[in-house]
Amino acid sequence: MSQALILVMMEEGQIFDTARMREWLAARRVLVPVPSIDHTQAILAR
Helix, strand or coil, rough: CCHHHHHHHHCCCEEEEEEHHHHHHHHHHHCCCCCCCEEEEEEEEE
């Protein structure tokens, strides 16, 4: 996960949900060896 993504999320007042992101990464690793995450895909806590 890029530092730029985290900074954008912080700027927008978003809270990063680590547990959900780990679940997402585990599921994606089945499809691709190194999943990438961009701002539009980020899982946010609401």
